[in-house]
Amino acid sequence: MAPLSKLPMQFSFLVDPPAPSCQEGAFLPKFLTPTPANGGRFLAEVNKELEIRVKAQATDAKINNIVVSGPANIKKSQNTQGEFVLRWTPLPDDHGQHFVICFAVEAVKSPAVYQSEMRCVLVEARSEIVKSHVICNESSMTVSVEKASFPRLHEDHMQLNDPSNTACSLQRHSNSTHIIAIIPLNACGTQIEEDNENLIFKNEITTVDNPSDLITRKHQMEVQFYCQYSKQGNVSLSFVAHRKNITVCEKGFGTFTYQFEFYPNNQFQTMMDPAAYPLEYDIGKRIYMKIKATSSVNNTELFVESCRAAPYDNPNYQPTYSIFENGCKMDPTVQIHSPAEQKEFKFSMEAFKFIGLNNQVYISCSVMMCEAGNSNTRCSKGCINSTSTSPPRSKREAVIQSASHFVSQGPLRLRRSAESVRATATNLNLNLVFIAGCVLAAVGMVCGVVVYRAKVSKVKYQPLPTFES
Structure with missing residues (x-):
C-alpha cells in the first residue's frame, strides 16, 4: 500500500479536562423533545426543505453550539426557544439515495467544552410526493x-x-x-x-x-x-398601525363591536389619534387603555378574561407577558379605573419594553359578553386563581354569555428616558419605520x-x- 506522504506529518490534539459529572443534563448536554431518537428515519422530497429540530439542556454549563455531520448543503441555526434547527434540501441527483445526518450538542463552562452523545438519523431522498x-x-x-x-x-x-x-x-x-x-x-x-x-x-x-x-x-x-x-x-410598502374595531354576531347577543383604544390620561375622554400610531412611551410612563363593547342587546356586560403583551401582533407568539390572567391582575403596576358603564373596561399600567432588541409592544386581550346580573356567568365570577374551579361551560347553552373574542391594539414604541432626550424627531421616525415595517417588506x-x-x-x-x- 502506497504511503499517504513521503514527508513527515505531525498532529496535535487539545484534550479538555474531564467533566466533573458524567450525568447527562449537568455538564454533559441532555437531549430533550423534539430531538429525534438515534436511528430515526426521515423522508425528504427533492427540492423541498427538510427540517430537523434538536434541543438539549445542561444545568451546570451553557449550551452554545451544535456539531453536525451530513450532506454538504445542510444548514444550522438556533431559534429564540433554544432549539437548534437543521435544514437540508435534497437536489435532483439525490433522488433514491439515503443520507446519514449526525449531530452532537456542545455546552461550555470556561475553559472546558462538554459534548452530548452523538445521534444519527437516516434520511431517504424521494421525488416530489405532494405537489x-x-x-x-x-x-x-x-x-x-x-x-x-x-x-x-x-x-x-x-x-x-x-x-x-x-x-x-x-x-x-x-x-x-x-x-x-x-x-x-x-x-x-x-x-x-x-x-x-x-x-x-x-x-x-x-x-x-x-x-x-x-x-x-x-x-x-x-x-x-x-x-x-x-x-x-x-x-417599500405602506403600513397602517392602528387596529380596527372588531364586530361579532353571536346567537343570543345579536351584533356587538369591540373597541380597544389608548388614551392620554385617566380622564379617558379623547382617544389617541389613530394616525399617531405607533405610539411612543418612555419606560415607566403610565399607559391608559379602554375596551368598550357596543351591543344591540340591553342588559349585557363586558368581561376581560386575560390581557398579554408581546413584541408582535400574534396570539400564538411565545413568550408573552401577562397583564391579566383568569380575570386577575398579574402586573403589579396595573390600576383598574371605575367604568362609566357595564360594557367598558378601563385600566392603566406602567410602560416597559421586552428585553432584547424588541422596542415595540402589542397589547392583546381575550374578552366576552355576559347577561348582566346573572350569577352563573363567567363575568360574575371575576378573578379566578389557579386553584379555583372554573365555571361550567354548559351554561353557554342557556345563551347567558358569549364566546371569548380576541382584541388587540398597538404597536407601542417604547424607549428609555435618555433616548427621548438624545433622539431627534427624524431619527425617531426612521427607527419607527424600520421597526414597524421591516417584517412587512416585500x-x-x-x-x-x-x-x-x-x-x-x-x-x-x-x-x-x-x-x-
Missing part, C-alpha cells in the same frame, strides 16, 4: 396542494392547526383540482418562531377522521409549510416551504392586520 406551492405576502400565506397527490382524501377531512374559525376552513377557497388555503399570519393556529435574522410563520394541513373530533389515531398525512421574513430590509420575504411527512415518518414577529372572526 404544492406556497406564496408569502405581507400578512398571509397562500398554500396550494394538488388533490391528485392524495386521491383518496378530501378537504372535508383536512384542517389547519386551528380550524375553529370558519375563515380557516379549507373548503373556503379550494376547487375541484386543488386544496387552497389563505392563512393570516396571526390566525388559524399559525405559529411564530424567531432567530437572530428571521421571523418564521408556520402552519400545517393534517388529516382527521372526523372534523368534529379532537384527536385521531389514523394520521395519514401532514403538509407543513412556512413563510420566512427577514428582520432587516428596505421598506424584499424581506425569503421563501415559502412545504414539508410532507408520511405516516411512516418517525418525526412528529412585525405588525399584522388584526384577523377578524
Whole structure:
C-alpha cells in the first residue's frame, strides 16, 4: 500500500479536562423533545426543505453550539426557544439515495467544552410526493396542494392547526383540482418562531377522521409549510398601525363591536389619534387603555378574561407577558379605573419594553359578553386563581354569555428616558419605520416551504392586520 506522504506529518490534539459529572443534563448536554431518537428515519422530497429540530439542556454549563455531520448543503441555526434547527434540501441527483445526518450538542463552562452523545438519523431522498406551492405576502400565506397527490382524501377531512374559525376552513377557497388555503399570519393556529435574522410563520394541513373530533389515531398525512421574513430590509410598502374595531354576531347577543383604544390620561375622554400610531412611551410612563363593547342587546356586560403583551401582533407568539390572567391582575403596576358603564373596561399600567432588541409592544386581550346580573356567568365570577374551579361551560347553552373574542391594539414604541432626550424627531421616525415595517417588506420575504411527512415518518414577529372572526 502506497504511503499517504513521503514527508513527515505531525498532529496535535487539545484534550479538555474531564467533566466533573458524567450525568447527562449537568455538564454533559441532555437531549430533550423534539430531538429525534438515534436511528430515526426521515423522508425528504427533492427540492423541498427538510427540517430537523434538536434541543438539549445542561444545568451546570451553557449550551452554545451544535456539531453536525451530513450532506454538504445542510444548514444550522438556533431559534429564540433554544432549539437548534437543521435544514437540508435534497437536489435532483439525490433522488433514491439515503443520507446519514449526525449531530452532537456542545455546552461550555470556561475553559472546558462538554459534548452530548452523538445521534444519527437516516434520511431517504424521494421525488416530489405532494405537489404544492406556497406564496408569502405581507400578512398571509397562500398554500396550494394538488388533490391528485392524495386521491383518496378530501378537504372535508383536512384542517389547519386551528380550524375553529370558519375563515380557516379549507373548503373556503379550494376547487375541484386543488386544496387552497389563505392563512393570516396571526390566525388559524399559525405559529411564530424567531432567530437572530428571521421571523418564521408556520402552519400545517393534517388529516382527521372526523372534523368534529379532537384527536385521531389514523394520521395519514401532514403538509407543513412556512413563510420566512427577514428582520432587516428596505421598506417599500405602506403600513397602517392602528387596529380596527372588531364586530361579532353571536346567537343570543345579536351584533356587538369591540373597541380597544389608548388614551392620554385617566380622564379617558379623547382617544389617541389613530394616525399617531405607533405610539411612543418612555419606560415607566403610565399607559391608559379602554375596551368598550357596543351591543344591540340591553342588559349585557363586558368581561376581560386575560390581557398579554408581546413584541408582535400574534396570539400564538411565545413568550408573552401577562397583564391579566383568569380575570386577575398579574402586573403589579396595573390600576383598574371605575367604568362609566357595564360594557367598558378601563385600566392603566406602567410602560416597559421586552428585553432584547424588541422596542415595540402589542397589547392583546381575550374578552366576552355576559347577561348582566346573572350569577352563573363567567363575568360574575371575576378573578379566578389557579386553584379555583372554573365555571361550567354548559351554561353557554342557556345563551347567558358569549364566546371569548380576541382584541388587540398597538404597536407601542417604547424607549428609555435618555433616548427621548438624545433622539431627534427624524431619527425617531426612521427607527419607527424600520421597526414597524421591516417584517412587512416585500424584499424581506425569503421563501415559502412545504414539508410532507408520511405516516411512516418517525418525526412528529412585525405588525399584522388584526384577523377578524
